[in-house]
Amino acid sequence: MKKIFLILTVALLYAANGYAQTLPYLNEKLTLDERVKDALSRMTLEEKVALCHAQSKFSIPGVPRLGIRELWMSDGPHGVHEEQLWNAWDGAGWTNDSCTAFPALTCLAASWNKELSASYGRAIGEEARFRNKDVLLAPGVNIYRTPLNGRNFEYLGEDPFLASQMVVPYIIEVQKNGVAACVKHFAVNNQETNRLQVNVTLSDRALHEIYLPAFKAAVQQGGSWSIMGAYNKVRGEHACHSDLLLNKILKKDWAFDGVVVSDWGGVHNTKEAALNGLDIEMGSYTNGLTTESKFTYNDYFLADPYLKMLKDGTVPMSTVDDKASRILKLIFRTSMNRNRPWGSFANEEHHNVARTIAEDGIVLLKNDATPKKKALLPLDAAQYKKILVVGENATKNLMDGGGSSTLKVKQNSTPLAGLQLMYGDKIVYTKGYESGRPFYDRIDEIPQTKLDSLRKEAIRQAKTADIVIFVGGLNKNFQQDSEGGDRASYELPFGQNELINELVAVNPNLVLVLVSGNAVAMPWVKKVPTIVQAWFLGSEAGNALANVMSGKVNPSGKLPFSFPIKLEDCGAHAFDKTVFPGDANVEYKEDILVGYRWYDTKNIPVLFPFGHGLSYTNFKYGKATVSAKTITNTETLQVSLSVKNTGKNAGKEIVQLYIRDEKSALPRPIKELKGFEKIHLNAGEEKTVHFTIDKTALSYYDDAKKEWIAEPGKFDVLIGASATDIRATASFILK
Structure with a gap:
């Protein structure tokens, strides 16, 4: 036999x-191009068109006659989505598709750790490959413009340099598994309000300096094999078939050789989709979240209507040849790549990766000590008999809801479970408040009598506790951190502000753990001694949080976006509603001054600045030195300084380098992030940190000349622990 x-x-x-x-x-x-050319020559026109649109909710057909396989896609960006029915948003009910939930990308950005970004991409890529997915609809790199954006938790913060540096390793490692990263949402997709139609108007400088750099890095440095168009319009064109974005910038200027995928329901016109750079149309005639189409897949814009236009000469045959060639290349890179590894799924190694990223991204915002009392964290169990945990987010499943980022997970270590594992029966829990179920389009109203009862019980328990840990913030409900709707307010929801004020009044030993992907107002900030920004931490949330709070892990995360004191301090809210949320149009009047660039220039104080994060140890910065006092724009400059751990605990510090142009022809921000390094130092250890500066770090986009300019003159190097905590400076002249 x-x-x-x-x-x-x-x-x-x-x-x-x-x-x-x-x-x-x-x-x-053979080369990819040779294989593509041969396959294309054997295909009929109908087969080419069929490649350009969906055959199910998350797949496109291959060419069965030629043995060319289908492409299967999966939502990300924090885990591989459960299997869905062929033509519905509902889960298919499989029992073997429970994934690892990795921390939200805001947490990854807060780690400022490029090595962990690579680990993230490698692990999620292995999970996608194991599940036989060819395209992972991730990562997201849209810029944090306003703290009300419902999808900020899926992105990498307010700074284009930080986002660019963090996205590249993720993409490279995902694609080593033979799975395409699909970077989204291209471009200028910064709100959920009226997201399917709103038209964004902005300057060329804002587009090129703020909103495009992370996408450009993803394409040119990360080599992303696919990119997803956005829902919104940009200067009157839908982003999924924008001649400016797709033809001129992406495919011509950046030489992108991959596939442009529409967002689900993002296509509106056959001729524009045919001519303006879209390759694959998905989810048309739906809202991309809940609604179903009354039409078949053959009724899509790039299906039978496209075929008809090709046959009657309304659009040239070259358009479908280009689209089909790109899609074939993607198929050969993924589903027909016989050399790609097998992948692995929801295993111990991946959970360790998730926990490590979570630990590295948690930010200690505040940890005040008084002359008579040391700081509350790290929390020493020997000092306390009763540790009261309050808050719904201590037990709520925060992988449920939120739109396309919803995950079905194999394990879920909640904050309460992690604290119980760390501190045992000293932990007592009471809910304190309630938010209801995570609907996508409405709020689950909770009776006021129930809310009052929960609050009163929490206050009663807090009076007899030695220390209170409040775990609150936002969740994945409608008008919170969720796709499909922006936040209705900058305040904490569900009566949390009142509850926090009452808790700290009866027990000043309060540790506040904020779970969110967005900044929030903090009217109680001066009363609460310790505040931890915990993000959405995924499958290992509780274990990671307990490790940081106990001191087993020294916190080292720093904010990837600023926390304004009030909403009106933010540039997107400093004008009128035409700037946010707009109506049919939204105008970016704050221009290039996004995030710390705005607060710096307008001299507006913030709650917590970009790049801020505390540690259980202290770091002393030395003097900054530069390798030359004068350079030309063809030369590089070396910047060095020493950093010493002067405390008693080992820890990590994120050293940030900003550049200031002292005089320029066009207005520039006070400073801009152009370098960062995360270093580990044992107690008493000292290391020298080195940065390399070239003309790209000194350039701005001249919208009149349509090019990047490094203007001669004096530049300052500002090195610090945050955007407002500058520890060392140096200067040089660009000739």
Whole structure:
């Protein structure tokens, strides 16, 4: 029997080899372009068009006649979505598709750790590959413009340099698994309000300096194989078929050789989609979240209507040849790549990666000590008999809800479970407030009598506790951190502000753990001694949080966006409603002054600045030195300084380098992030940190000349622990 099997196997291999010689597109020894050209030459017009649109909610057909496989996509960006029905948003009810939930991308950004970004991409790529997904609809790199944006938790913060640096390792490692990263949402997608139609108007400088750099890095440095268009319009064109964004910038200027995928329901016109750079149309005639189409897949804009236009000459054949060629290349890179690894799924290694990222991204915002009392964190269990945990987010499943980022997870270590594991029966829990179920389009109203009862019980318990840990913030409900709607207010929801004020009044030993992907107002900030920004931490949330709070792990995360004192302090809210949320149009009047650039220039104080984060140890910065006092724009500059851990605990510090142009022809921000390094130092240890500066770090986009300019003159190097905590400076001249 074994002999027969071996003979059959050898025969099949010879047959396959002969078949590959007859059909060169099957021969992986040829170049991608050669394989694509051969396959395209064998396809009918109908087969080419069929590649350009969905056949189900999350797949496109291959070419069955030629043995060319389908492409299967999966939502991300924090885990691989459960299997869904062929033509519905509902889960398919599988029992083996419970994934690892990795921390939200805001947490990854808060780690400022490029090595962990690579680990994140590697692990999520392995999970996608194991589940036989060819395209992972992630990561998201839209810029944090306003703290009301419901999808900020999916992105990498307010600074284009930080986002660019963090996205590249993620993409590279995902694609080593033969799974395409699909970077989203291209471009200028910064709100959920009226997201399917709103038209964004902004300057060329804002577009190129703030909103495009992370996408450009994803394409040119990360080599992303696909990119997803946005829902909104940009200067009157829908982003999913924008001549400016897709043809001119992405494919011409950046030489993108991958595939442009529409967001689900983001296509509106056949001729524009045909001519303006879209390759694959998904989810049309739906809202991309809940509604179903009354039309078939053959009714899509790039289906039968496109075929008709091609046949009657309304649009040229070259358009479909370009689209099909790109899609074939993607198929050969993924589903027909016989060299890609097998992947792995929801295992201990991936949970360790998730926990490590969570620990590295948690930010200690405040940890005040008084002359008579040391800081509350790290929390020493020996000092306390009763540790009261209050707050719904201590037990709520925060992987449920939020739109396309919803995950079905294998394990969920909640904050309460992690604290109980760390501190045992000293932990007592009471809910304190309630938010209801995570609907996508409405709020689950909780009776006021129930809310009052929960609050009163929490206050009663706090009076007899030695210390109170409040775990609150936002969640994935409608008008919180969720797709489909922006936040209705900058304040904490569900009566939390009142509850926090009452808790700290009866027990000043209050540690506040804020779970969110957004900044929030903090009217109680001066009363609460200790505040931890915990993000959405995924499957290992509780274990990671307990490790940081106990001191087992020294916190080292820093904010990837600023926390304004009040909403009106933010640039997107400093004008009128035409700037946010707009109506049919939204105008970016704050221009290039986003985040700390705005607060710096307008001299507006913030609650917590960009780049801020405390540690259980202290770091002393030395003097900054530069390798030359004068350079030309073809030379690089080396910047160095020493950093010493002067405390008693090992820890990590994120050293941030900002550049200030002292005089320029066009207005520039006071300073801009152009370098950062995360270093580990043992107690008493000192290291020298080195940065390299070139002309790209000194340039701004000249919208009149349509090019990047490094203008001669004096520049300052500002090195610090945050955007407002500058520890060392140096200067040089660009000739």
